[in-house]
Amino acid sequence: MAFEPREEQTKLIYDELRIYSDEELNNYTEEELKNFKCKHDIPDLDEMEKGPWPSYVADAKREALHRRNLAEDRMLIHRDVVEDLLGQVQLSFDEGETHWKHGGIVGVFGYGGGVIGRYSDVPDKFPSIAHFHTIRVNQPASKFYDSDYLRTICDLWEFRGSGLMNMHGSTGDMVMLGTFTEQLEPIFFELTHKLQQDIGGSGSNLRTPSCCVGKARCEFACIDTQDMCYEFTHYYQDELHRPAFPYKYKFKFDGCPNCCVASIARSDMSFIGTWRDPIRIDQEAVQAYIGGEIEPAGGSHRGRDWGKFDIQKEVIDRCPTHCMHMEDGKLMINMADCTRCMHCINVMPRALRPGTDTGVSILFGAKAPILEGAQMGILTIPFMRCESPYDNIKEVVEKIWEWWPEEGKNRERLGELIQRQGVRKLLEVLDIPPMPQMVREPRSNPYIFWKEEDVPGGWDRDINDYRSRHKR
Amino acid sequence: MEEIKKAILDFAETSKKTKFYFKDIEKAVKKVIPDAKPREIKKAATALINAEKLIYFSTGSSTMYGLKGRGQTEDH
Numbered sequence: 446m447a448f449e450p451r452e453e454q455t456k457l458i459y460d461e462l463r464i465y466s467d468e469e470l471n472n473y474t475e476e477e478l479k480n481f482k483c484k485h486d487i488p489d490l491d492e493m494e495k496g497p498w499p500s501y502v503a504d505a506k507r508e509a510l511h512r513r514n515l516a517e518d519r520m521l522i523h524r525d526v527v528e529d530l531l532g533q534v535q536l537s538f539d540e541g542e543t544h545w546k547h548g549g550i551v552g553v554f555g556y557g558g559g560v561i562g563r564y565s566d567v568p569d570k571f572p573s574i575a576h577f578h579t580i581r582v583n584q585p586a587s588k589f590y591d592s593d594y595l596r597t598i599c600d601l602w603e604f605r606g607s608g609l610m611n612m613h614g615s616t617g618d619m620v621m622l623g624t625f626t627e628q629l630e631p632i633f634f635e636l637t638h639k640l641q642q643d644i645g646g647s648g649s650n651l652r653t654p655s656c657c658v659g660k661a662r663c664e665f666a667c668i669d670t671q672d673m674c675y676e677f678t679h680y681y682q683d684e685l686h687r688p689a690f691p692y693k694y695k696f697k698f699d700g701c702p703n704c705c706v707a708s709i710a711r712s713d714m715s716f717i718g719t720w721r722d723p724i725r726i727d728q729e730a731v732q733a734y735i736g737g738e739i740e741p742a743g744g745s746h747r748g749r750d751w752g753k754f755d756i757q758k759e760v761i762d763r764c765p766t767h768c769m770h771m772e773d774g775k776l777m778i779n780m781a782d783c784t785r786c787m788h789c790i791n792v793m794p795r796a797l798r799p800g801t802d803t804g805v806s807i808l809f810g811a812k813a814p815i816l817e818g819a820q821m822g823i824l825t826i827p828f829m830r831c832e833s834p835y836d837n838i839k840e841v842v843e844k845i846w847e848w849w850p851e852e853g854k855n856r857e858r859l860g861e862l863i864q865r866q867g868v869r870k871l872l873e874v875l876d877i878p879p880m881p882q883m884v885r886e887p888r889s890n891p892y893i894f895w896k897e898e899d900v901p902g903g904w905d906r907d908i909n910d911y912r913s914r915h916k917r
Numbered sequence: 918m919e920e921i922k923k924a925i926l927d928f929a930e931t932s933k934k935t936k937f938y939f940k941d942i943e944k945a946v947k948k949v950i951p952d953a954k955p956r957e958i959k960k961a962a963t964a965l966i967n968a969e970k971l972i973y974f975s976t977g978s979s980t981m982y983g984l985k986g987r988g989q990t991e992d993h
């Protein structure tokens with residue numbers, strides 16, 4: 446389906462929007478970098494650069510040197526912001542204590558989220574990070590950017606912020622790290638008016654929805670995750686920017702159970718593409734895998750000798766529900782038992798494909814540990830049709846949003862409310878019957894709790910009638 | 918709407934705490950106007966934010982509301 450933006454979009458052209466010249470962008474040599482010394486002593490951070498993995502310290506030093514070589518009037522916040530940041534981190538390592546203060550009244554006008562106030566509690570030592578607010582940028586679906594956009598946003602952030610960014614950590618958004626309060630409104634203006642870019646969610650609201658690459662590139666996608674993400678981001682704008690929930694609420698969209706954005710672990714409401722009809726099998730391609738003509742798993746284990754591909758060991762025996770077998774040289778799948786785990790499809794993508802009767806599974810309540818422990822989403826709606834404009838799904842969203850804000854305590858995630866009031870209550874709210882797919886383990890509670898309306902005659906009984914049949 | 922706004926402001930001016938959750942606002946409004954809907958309360962709160970009578974106060978992970986000028990309202 447061709448993408449149709451809600452509002453007219455103009456193509457960003459870096460050369461028209463750029464702030465810095467090429468000379469300014471490439472203003473130091475690798476030799477200078479080698480000899481760079483931060484103005485604070487940072488022995489532990491220097492140590493971090495030596496490990497096997499790329500370190501943020503190395504990136505931060507590049508940025509610090511870059512700022513040292515820029516002219517004074519080419520940055521609107523302090524030149525030393527990165528060096529002071531490194532200095533404060535070192536101080537925290539020395540003392541085993543953080544020196545950040547979180548929160549406050551920073552934000553942009555009319556928005557209740559997207560900006561997170563942060564201040565140093567030792568501003569005398571590190572004046573350039575007296576304020577170090579972060580701004581969340583609502584990333585495009587599947588994080589598709591072009592270099593004109595990225596270069597423009599980097600220039601903007603160098604000019605009005607620290608130049609440090611965090612691309613899509615666990616929040617999902619693009620995060621711009623560190624600026625002063627007086628820069629917030631101008632940055633917001635530039636983002637919205639020039640870059641046609643909204644800020645993301647933070648605080649007690651709908652967080653920036655995110656999705657996997659989906660149909661744009663992935664043959665496994667059972668639903669159009671990008672379209673859904675875009676639609677839900679627009680449709681629920683008010684919830685994104687005007688916080689009135691008990692706590693955060695996250696939507697994430699995965700096109701298939703491979704779960705590339707880990708919606709099952711990271712979102713209060715996780716959407717996972719799935720299918721109802723049989724897995725499509727190309728028996729000739731199955732034979733080609735067995736014969737070694739096609740590399741298993743798209744060649745992703747290439748480069749080491751794993752021996753000849755063994756369909757029994759590598760596919761059939763690894764099916765979690767043991768629903769596959771070979772019969773007269775043909776691969777058979779008992780679809781009634783298949784849990785759509787994707788394993789066989791991942792190993793033999795040319796031979797096996799998801800079915801064509803596609804839709805979405807909806808899971809609720811995943812979260813990181815704050816009140817209760819971490820938990821994964823609970824599979825609650827095994828299958829639902831999933832077509833634009835998604836009215837059936839929005840109905841489900843709104844049922845939850847009538848219940849959780851009403852019953853949830855302050856700072857209680859949906860998953861915790863489900864734990865507190867029970868899955869049974871969740872099903873009542875959604876008005877759906879219990880289904881075998883929802884059962885995670887055999888029951889451990891020997892009691893059955895009836896509800897009055899389920900019992901003929903309710904809780905009241907006529908004692909005389911009872912006594913007429915039962916002697917004392 | 919005006920009635921709800923007034924109830925919110927009354928609460929924001931007299932509440933024990935200077936920063937409160939949306940749920941606290943809801944409770945306070947419902948005491949005065951029992952059939953007020955959450956959506957209407959949210960609309961009224963947003964209008965008060967836009968009129969610069971209320972402010973958002975964010976801790977980063979959760980958001981509270983406050984009356985502009987009461988308690989800590991300037992940047993620290």
Ligand code: SF4
Nearest residue numbers: 657663666700701705
């Ligand atoms: S979740 Fe599935 S559809 Fe989405 S990118 Fe990953 S494999 Fe492809």
Ligand code: SF4
Nearest residue numbers: 764783784786787789
């Ligand atoms: S998708 Fe998973 S459960 Fe289904 S047949 Fe393949 S391996 Fe078995």
